[in-house]
Amino acid sequence: MSDTTRTTPQPPQGVAPAGDAPAGDAPASALAALADAACAAAEGAQTEEALAEVERTYVGKKGSIRQRMSSLGQLPPEARPAFGKAVNEAAQRVEGAVALRREALTAAARAAALSAPTFDPTLPGAAPAPGAVHPLTLIDWRLDEIFRSMGFYVLDYPEVDTDYFNFEGLNIPADHPARDMQDTFWLTNGNLLRTHTSAGQVRAMRQFKPPFKAIFPGRVFRYESTDASHDHTFHQVEGLFVSRHVSVAHLIASMKTLLSEVFGREVTVRLRPGYFPFVEPGFELDISCLVCGGSGCSVCKRSGWVELLPCGLIHPNVLRAGGLDPAEWQGWAFGLGLSRLVMMRYQIEDIRHLLGGDVRFWAQFNGSGLE
Ligand SMILES: [Zn+2]
DSSP, rough: OHHHHHHHHHOOTTTTSSTOOOTTTSHHHHHHHHHHHHHHHHHHSSSSHHHHHHHHHHHHHTTTHHHGGGGGGGSSSSHHHHHHHHHHHHHHHHHHHHHHHHHHHHHHHHHHHHTTTTOOOOOOOOOEEEEEOOOOHHHHHHHHHHHHHHEEEOOOSSSSEHHHHTTTGTOOOOGGGGGSSSOOOTTTOEEEESSSGGGHHHHHHSOOOOOEEEEEEOOOOOOOEOOOTTTTTEEEEEEEESSOOOOHHHHHHHHHHHHHHHHOOOOOEEEEOOOOOOOOEEEEEEEEEETTTTTTTTTTTTSEEEEEEEEEEEEHHHHHHHHHHTTTTTHHHHHHEEEHHHHHTTSSSSSGGTTOOHHHHHHTTOOOOOO
16 A cells, blocks of 8 residues: 555645646636635634635645646636636635635634633732832922922023033133043033033023022933942032022021921031132032941941032132123022932932832832821
8 A cells, every 4th residue: 555655646736636627628617616615615614723724725825726827828828818817716715715714713712712701800900010209309309399498499401511501601611620520421512411410500690680599400420430329320409599698608507408308307517618610619518427327338438428518609700601790799509419318318328229220129119208
């Protein structure tokens, strides 16, 4: 028997033997018979897979009906158009039957799925995980509220700024060594990512008629390596008060009000002389480290104090850049490290957590945080 099988001539590849008749030998009726068989097979298919097999066998690229086209050349020329048309019609008829059957099978499958007893619509759904406001945002809102209550505007200035507003207008000309303290992301067009919110000072002076008070919170950028207390992107709040008579005492009082409101208790502060080109005199305001209580940790660099706030009286050159006459107007300014304040407030030991995007870290902050 095996010999017989071996010597049986095989049909050309892709041509189904069933119903196959030589082309040109009553080709139209043979085609019709083949299409009838294909339609019957499609209607009888009980599964998607069986239907796909029928489709492949008859009207696939190498299916028996499509293959008929290859025998077109053996026909007399006058018979070819009619035969080609017949092949196409037969194929379309089968494709129609397949599509109809596929629709029926899909509908049946859907009905079966819906009526299956395994689906229990009374089971509780998957609840979405509750979100929370980012601590930076919370502290920012709180600061805005505190400063508004003291008569400050809350302003927003560009993160991409010009050399003039970030440096030049703040009494930091191109050759000034203070530029070295702020490694800057420069853009190819000569602009930069602001290195401090102080970039808004001259803008604010040009925008508002003094006397006025304003803060401008936002992101700032430094091109520097990161560690527990440094990141390339962090947040500051700049504050400005421009009036005819302004004093350091007023500045300190405002800062103390702010810090005790934010921390909800008295905070130990100290004022040291500090050099910043845009203030004269300039100060560093430090607060006692709230993470370690003053005993020394990575946030306070083992000193017990955290540098929170450079401040001072606005330099006359900066007033001039803002279009104000220093003989008539004075002002004070401060730059508050918002990221550092948030770290102090929530006792976060590494600044990189703030923008690190680790959900496990954020899951700890599930309330407003300021109750
Ligand atoms: Zn500390």
